[in-house]
Amino acid sequence: MAMKSWPDNRIQTLFGIELPIILAPMAGPVLSDMVIAVSEAGGLGSLPCALLTADQIRNELTTIRQRTARPINLNFFCHRPPAPNKTREEQWRKRLETYYVEFGIDPLAPVPTSNRTPFDESMCDLVAEWKPEVVSFHFGLPTRELIDRVKATGTKIMSSATTVDEARWLEDEGCDVIIAQGAEAGGHRGMFLSDSVATQVGTIALVPQVVDAVKVPVIAAGGIGDARGIVAAFVLGASAVQLGTIYMFSPEAKLSVPHREALKKAKDNSTAITNVFTGRPARSIVNRLVQEVGPMSDSAPAFPLAGGALTPLRAKTEPQGSGDFMSLWSGQAARFGRELPAGELTRILAQETLARLSAL
Template sequence: MSTWPDNRIQNLFGIELPILLAPMAGSGSSEMAIAVAEAGGLGSLPCALLTAEQIRHEFTRIRQHTSRPINLNFFCHKPPQVDVNRESGWKKRLEPYYYEFGIDPQAPTPISNRAPFDAALCDLVAELKPEVVSFHFGLPDKNLLARVKATGAKILSSATSVDEARWLEQEGCDAIIAQGAEAGGHRGIFLSQDISTQAGTMALVPQVVDAVKVPIIAAGGIADARGIVAAFALGASAVQIGTAYLFCPESTVSPVHRAALRGAKDNTTALTNLFTGRPARSIINRLVREIGPMSNSAPEFPLAGGALVPLRAKTEPFGSGDFMSLWSGQAAALGRELPARELTKRFAEEALTRFAR
């Protein structure tokens, strides 16, 4: 076999390879999106940590270097309800660390924010007209979603269960990302908050494939050709890869994070809510070992991160990742330090070779 066993995603998005760059907020870059797109995959720009003007600037830069399809990704969580008592309790829990590093616990807590998709961002999508728009934590309200679809963009979102996949299909998604528990970064979970029941990619993908009619994109623990071939065997039409791209020079991860990725193993990550208030897979560090990984004290997403800002500022310059998120999937040990364009082409070539056996 010299071709892909399923071409639905290529046909849907107008791309050559069924390989999607995971939109990793804080780690992805326009350079990486360009590289993956030029290699034939779907480049993605994570927008959750960017202002509207920054999104416009990055997207314009992408368009200056490629005319191939691009995905803009947004979070669509509900804005948090500020709970003064909970935030105070969280800061009290961190107080011993503040004293250890000479930080005044009475100083104002920095704001940690991730903007959910709203009317202003919808206006921006209508202006920029990306070929694909993806969402994390469900979908925006029906009016906003209808406006996005009216631009001609294809709609993607992540499901962590069959129930979520069925809901996304009913609401109009053109394809669904089945996000297994192995995936790095934030869980796309939105119909439940119980991570104890989350399925891995091997179990999740075929059940989602059987439950819906739209094409399924497998995500979580896929970092080489073996994972890609396995995803197709499970019924997926494409794969979304994140952690493996963090090793690329186009990744914007910090030196501390990059060093942690190089030393990661299959058993060195955990799902934790300590860094943002929502479950996300991170490499285990001091904070996760001593407090977590899950804490009921952590404020609602994304407010939990604010109280950690002073601790990170004190420790990261000395090469410590003890108080920072170190997002990573469970297959980081399979990472290769290659440019993103070359890595994408290698994924495709090696997978097609395996399909041909």
């Protein structure tokens, strides 16, 4: 599977990888074992850092570097922590009160904190210490000072764009690569110049427009689940693909039983973009909470605060095998999922794609 077999090898050259397949950095499901598997198979393993402390990231990186010397990506959120809004938080508690009563939870009990750590000086110190080959961001970029520090380590930088305007902004701010995230993608939308879910663009329309608008290489993401989708991404002008949902079927994925079962049953129209789990638009399999409270609720506190009030409900229902109150992140192509180890899946996807490309 030599580089020259691929229509565009800019990403392989830039990142030092063999295959133009990037593991989506899915916070929660992905830890060191999946990162290692994908990188060892020739793709780019991505470690999501948003839910981890600096010490936890160091532990994961220690494990990774003990088992592979291949390139990896560290992914960070770069949102601005929200200002407390007591009125909205009380509205949210009121909206969820009937569920608290149903499951015997005190509606007046303190709400656990729901935290997502944005990229800051301490995380930048960590990047400088470990010097990963790639650092990716979600929700725009951190400050110019932090970006300059990351670049000084020799690390390549990429971030997600959900519109052409966002792609141009990211390129102007110094991104080496743009991830064009179509509306089909699972998990959080990378949107940062707009908060309009209604105008989100699909992958097949977004990718070629972003390719035309920027000079840097573009990675296609969203709704790509097999070799046909990867071939299509290259035809549209992408230099690589980022895949998430199909990796959640692998044994390395850290998933709850309800989430794994929901993925197995998911159809093309089983998901919706919703803000009820974190306060920020994200694509999830539709469950009871999304049906009854969402998909988009004006009562949900700003990201990431909405999740705190759901914690007691999840704690009551998940042990019973219920996914009614938990985020069930998934893209629209879950039907393509195959229960294969992440490394094997990476290699098979590459082989199947090259076979299709050679037949064109």
